[in-house]
Amino acid sequence: MQMGFRWFGETNDTVSLDHIRQIPGVTGIVWSLHDMPAGEEWPMDKILHVRDQAARAGLNIDVVESVNVHEDIKLGLPSRSVYIENYKKTIEKLAQVGVKVICYNFMPVFDWLRTDLRKEMADGSTALFYERSKIEDIDPFELVERINANSELTMPGWEPERLAHLTSLFEAYKDVTEDNLWDNLAYFLNEIIPVAARHNIKMAIHPDDPPWPVFGLPRIITGQANLRRFLKLHDSPFNGITLCSGSLGANPANDIIGMIHEFADRIPFAHIRNVRVYENGDFIETSHRTADGTVDIAGIVQAYHDIGFAGYARPDHGRHLWGEVCRPGYGLYDRALGIMYLWGVWDAAERRAEKQVKP
Numbered sequence: 476m477q478m479g480f481r482w483f484g485e486t487n488d489t490v491s492l493d494h495i496r497q498i499p500g501v502t503g504i505v506w507s508l509h510d511m512p513a514g515e516e517w518p519m520d521k522i523l524h525v526r527d528q529a530a531r532a533g534l535n536i537d538v539v540e541s542v543n544v545h546e547d548i549k550l551g552l553p554s555r556s557v558y559i560e561n562y563k564k565t566i567e568k569l570a571q572v573g574v575k576v577i578c579y580n581f582m583p584v585f586d587w588l589r590t591d592l593r594k595e596m597a598d599g600s601t602a603l604f605y606e607r608s609k610i611e612d613i614d615p616f617e618l619v620e621r622i623n624a625n626s627e628l629t630m631p632g633w634e635p636e637r638l639a640h641l642t643s644l645f646e647a648y649k650d651v652t653e654d655n656l657w658d659n660l661a662y663f664l665n666e667i668i669p670v671a672a673r674h675n676i677k678m679a680i681h682p683d684d685p686p687w688p689v690f691g692l693p694r695i696i697t698g699q700a701n702l703r704r705f706l707k708l709h710d711s712p713f714n715g716i717t718l719c720s721g722s723l724g725a726n727p728a729n730d731i732i733g734m735i736h737e738f739a740d741r742i743p744f745a746h747i748r749n750v751r752v753y754e755n756g757d758f759i760e761t762s763h764r765t766a767d768g769t770v771d772i773a774g775i776v777q778a779y780h781d782i783g784f785a786g787y788a789r790p791d792h793g794r795h796l797w798g799e800v801c802r803p804g805y806g807l808y809d810r811a812l813g814i815m816y817l818w819g820v821w822d823a824a825e826r827r828a829e830k831q832v833k834p
């Protein structure tokens with residue numbers, strides 16, 4: 476298991492490369508060019524700038540998260556061809572600087588979605604929270620109107636400057652079904668996976684978060700059966716998964732350990748984090764420790780050890796602790812604690828395995 480740490484860039488992150496290099500066992504950053512709009516070809520000078528910064532800190536840039544997919548690709552519009560060509564050129568450039576894995580997602584309109592970015596917990600820390608009733612069964616157009624009418628009311632992804640754009644996106648997706656989305660995904664994979672394969676880059680789709688449809692928008696990367704279907708859409712070792720225990724874990728029916736075993740050779744990248752799911756389906760992000768949430772993180776790390784996982788992993792969202800001012804979910808402290816928990820479980824598994832071979 477190779478441990479990475481997500482880094483949003485020098486002007487975009489409260490955590491520095493000097494902090495990251497001091498976390499035990501972290502060998503690389505998980506990075507992106509966050510100022511690049513989806514669909515555009517990444518400029519080489521910006522890529523090289525990140526490479527040089529990381530190299531100075533002794534960290535690799537093997538994993539990119541994400542190269543975002545333009546909505547026209549997800550919608551299957553004729554204009555997708557331009558954006559797909561740009562995507563291919565970006566893959567080629569990333570290969571030139573030694574990138575090995577590209578994480579991306581295929582969620583319409585929204586990436587991960589929460590209703591509260593700093594929900595206070597009993598111990599005074601804050602964490603990302605999802606309250607079902609705030610999102611589900613709500614007509615998105617009505618929500619746009621309500622937010623327009625009430626400046627106090629806003630949610631991540633629903634900032635006033637995005638609202639007009641959101642309305643037209645909802646309009647564009649009105650008749651897009653899950654089957655359409657599968658077809659558009661298959662088309663995209665058939666275009667880009669051969670390019671990725673030629674350049675020895677593994678593409679790793681991120682599951683939908685939360686793993687169910689929101690605001691009537693289809694979501695398809697939601698669980699084991701759909702991941703199986705996804706891998707068969709384009710059956711290549713370069714078409715893989717970012718197995719995110721937190722996204723999938725928001726649905727307690729998802730058997731993540733089962734997925735690690737079933738998809739073992741198609742997981743180039745693991746996101747490892749815990750959530751606590753409540754009876755009404757709301758969920759909150761917790762520490763990485765198994766006892767603190769609903770997801771068996773210790774069992775998951777053991778499963779990665781059992782399959783001889785040699786891919787990349789990173790701790791995922793953490794809580795905000797000790798008064799830290801940081802991006803929601805992306806503080807230094809809780810993710811560093813998370814890494815130490817993951818290594819603790821991993822090292823214990825290693826020790827047990829050694830004992831079994833040496834009587």
Ligand code: DNO
Nearest residue numbers: 540541578579580586587681
């Ligand atoms: C959340 C992340 C996601 C992920 C994208 C990949 O913190 O795991 O935003 O980066 O879905 O495209």
